[in-house]
Each structure stands twice: as C-alpha cells, then as structure tokens.
Amino acid sequence: MAIADELQTTIEHMVQAGKGILAADESQPTIAKRFAPIGVESTEENRLAYRALLFTAPGIEDYISGVILFEETLGQNGDDGTPLPEVLARRGIVPGIKVDKGKGPLALSPGDLITYGLDGLAERLRQYKGQGARFAKWREVYSISERNPTPLGISANAEMLARYAAVCQEQGIVPIVEPEVLIDGDHSLARCAEVTEAVQKEIFHALHRHHVALEHMILKPNMVLPGKDHPVRASAEEIAAATLRVFRRTVPVAVPSINFLSGGLSPEEATANLNAMNAGFPHAPWLLSFSYGRALQQTVLQAWQGKAENAIAAQRALLKRARLNGAAQRGEYRAAMEASD
Numbered sequence: 001m002a003i004a005d006e007l008q009t010t011i012e013h014m015v016q017a018g019k020g021i022l023a024a025d026e027s028q029p030t031i032a033k034r035f036a037p038i039g040v041e042s043t044e045e046n047r048l049a050y051r052a053l054l055f056t057a058p059g060i061e062d063y064i065s066g067v068i069l070f071e072e073t074l075g076q077n078g079d080d081g082t083p084l085p086e087v088l089a090r091r092g093i094v095p096g097i098k099v100d101k102g103k104g105p106l107a108l109s110p111g112d113l114i115t116y117g118l119d120g121l122a123e124r125l126r127q128y129k130g131q132g133a134r135f136a137k138w139r140e141v142y143s144i145s146e147r148n149p150t151p152l153g154i155s156a157n158a159e160m161l162a163r164y165a166a167v168c169q170e171q172g173i174v175p176i177v178e179p180e181v182l183i184d185g186d187h188s189l190a191r192c193a194e195v196t197e198a199v200q201k202e203i204f205h206a207l208h209r210h211h212v213a214l215e216h217m218i219l220k221p222n223m224v225l226p227g228k229d230h231p232v233r234a235s236a237e238e239i240a241a242a243t244l245r246v247f248r249r250t251v252p253v254a255v256p257s258i259n260f261l262s263g264g265l266s267p268e269e270a271t272a273n274l275n276a277m278n279a280g281f282p283h284a285p286w287l288l289s290f291s292y293g294r295a296l297q298q299t300v301l302q303a304w305q306g307k308a309e310n311a312i313a314a315q316r317a318l319l320k321r322a323r324l325n326g327a328a329q330r331g332e333y334r335a336a337m338e339a340s341d
C-alpha cells in the first residue's frame with residue numbers, strides 16, 4: 001500500500017465520532033508513581049497484569065479507537081500468548097507507541113525543557129511497525145513562569161515535534177503531536193491562552209517547513225486553563241471558550257482531530273470540559289476528543305489495588321470513564337451520568 005493510503009487508513013480508524021484514545025504509555029518512573037498510592041510495586045509482571053486488564057476490558061472498543069503503549073508493553077503477550085498490540089487490533093483498536101525518550105533542560109535556556117529521542121528514530125519506527133504499531137506519540141513540555149517558555153524554548157520544541165512527525169510519516173506511521181503547556185503554577189487563564197497560542201503557531205510553522213501532511217496527524221494539546229494555584233477557578237464553559245478561541249486561531253482545518261490530554265485535571269473535570277467544547281461549539285472544523293491518561297485510569301487503579309479479584313471492577317471503571325468521555329465527544333455528557341455504573 002502507498003504510504004499516503006496507509007496513513008489515511010490509520011487516521012480513519014482512529015478518528016471516529018464518540019471515540020477517543022487511551023494513553024497507557026507511562027514510562028517506568030511514571031507508572032511506579034501511579035502504582036505507589038495503591039501499594040503496588042512496579043514490576044514487569046504487575047505492569048503486564050495491569051495493562052492486559054485495561055486492553056481486555058469488555059466494551060471499551062465502543063469508545064476507544066486507539067491506545068498509546070510504552071515500548072515494554074508493545075513486546076508483551078496476554079494470558080493466551082497473543083501479543084498485546086494484536087489483542088487491541090483484533091478488537092478494532094489501533095495500537096500506537098510513545099517514541100520520545102523523556103525530557104530534560106534545554107541547554108543555556110533556563111526554565112525551558114526539551115525532549116530527547118530523534119537519533120535512530122526511523123529504525124525504531126520500522127521495528128515498532130513490525131510489532132503492530134500504526135501511530136506514534138511524542139510529547140514536548142512547557143512550564144509557565146514570568147519568563148518561560150522563552151521564544152527559544154518555543155521554537156526548539158516546535159522543531160523537535162516537526163522533525164519527529166516528518167520521520168513518522170515517512171515510515172507510514174501517523175504522528176500524534178503532543179505539546180503540553182503544564183497546569184503547574186499560579187498563572188491566569190489568559191496567560192495560559194497567550195502561551196498556548198504562541199506554542200501552537202510555532203508548531204504549525206515548523207510542521208509546514210518540514211512538509212508534514214496535516215491530514216495525517218493528530219494534535220494532542222493541553223486545554224486552556226488557569227494554573228492549579230491560581231486563586232480564580234474557571235467553569236467548563238469558560239475553559240471551552242478560551243480553548244477554542246486559541247485553536248481556531250492556530251490549527252488549520254486540515255488537521256482531522258484534536259485529542260486533548262487531561263494534564264492533572266480530575267476525571268470529572270476532564271470530561272466536563274470536553275463536553276462543554278462539543279456542546280458549545282458543535283461546528284468546530286476538527287473532531288474534538290480525548291487522549292487521556294490519568295483521567296481515564298485514576299478510578300481504574302483505585303478499583304484494582306493490584307488484586308486479580310478486583311480485575312472486573314477495574315475494567316468496569318475503565319468502561320464507565322470511556323463511555324462518559326465518548327458522550328462528551330458528542331456533547332451529550334451530563335453530570336448526572338456520573339451516578340450510573
């Protein structure tokens with residue numbers, strides 16, 4: 001199949017009304033942090049048990065079109081020996097892979113961060129594709145302070161995202177481009193809007209420079225929110241309006257889907273904010289959906305507690321959040337739905 005056809009097929013499977021993406025690509029330090037509060041040690045066996053539970057949850061394929069995996073998971077097998085990517089693919093869920101190698105300081109630019117992992121990326125993608133991955137994800141992270149992100153931080157991160165996306169498309173892998181402006185800090189919603197707008201503008205300039213086909217990528221950004229220590233909270237409607245104002249100004253309509261990250265919001269807030277976007281702006285030119293990690297998994301971890309006998313309750317918790325976010329994608333979520341199983 002020609003590469004453009006391959007990319008288009010993957011996009012059509014991933015971008016569907018009422019569906020979103022499950023981010024289950026926690027790196028080893030992050031999954032250890034998620035397991036710690038429930039007293040589960042992050043061993044290979046426990047990570048496999050937990051992720052196999054997620055991927056086999058009955059009914060999630062009605063609301064989840066793709067799952068982002070960590071490299072270790074891509075090579076693991078379920079109980080019957082079926083590779084986990086195949087377990088997902090058989091259910092009509094597209095397996096993807098996080099390909100960045102984490103972040104660190106941007107040299108000579110205090111407060112700015114940069115993500116590593118471009119060296120050897122084409123070879124790694126060929127291997128991941130052989131293991132079943134059809135899309136990839138790369139995350140750049142921006143902290144807000146009075147001076148950050150700096151113009152250099154914004155341009156260096158955009159360049160990384162664009163180079164990654166170009167390598168992915170060359171290999172027939174759909175890139176998820178994830179720029180996360182962090183919620184940490186006491187900045188206002190207006191400051192988050194200003195930074196997010198600058199970040200998005202630079203990214204789309206860079207994608208254009210690197211010949212990335214916008215039709216064959218997915219954007220995974222933060223919502224526009226006040227910092228978590230800001231004294232004034234914003235309603236879901238205010239967040240939706242501020243978020244869409246920024247994305248209408250910056251994201252070309254050729255991009256098929258914007259799948260938001262949850263970024264430390266509670267599961268209910270993440271769902272309500274997505275719903276407010278779809279209910280308030282039904283004619284947005286892109287699908288507005290989710291690619292949540294914590295907001296889909298928090299209740300699952302609480303139900304599971306590392307015990308096999310809790311697996312069914314944990315799977316039900318995942319199905320519930322997937323269903324409610326599927327409803328939010330259609331603008332049909334109501335807070336009263338939280339009371340149902």
Ligand code: 5MM
Nearest residue numbers: 023025026027030261262263292293294
């Ligand atoms: C699931 O967490 C992902 C991996 O993070 P690390 O590489 O830091 O372990 C993360 O990239 C995630 O895909 C996004 O941040 C969205 O997750 P949230 O929890 O913000 O919805």
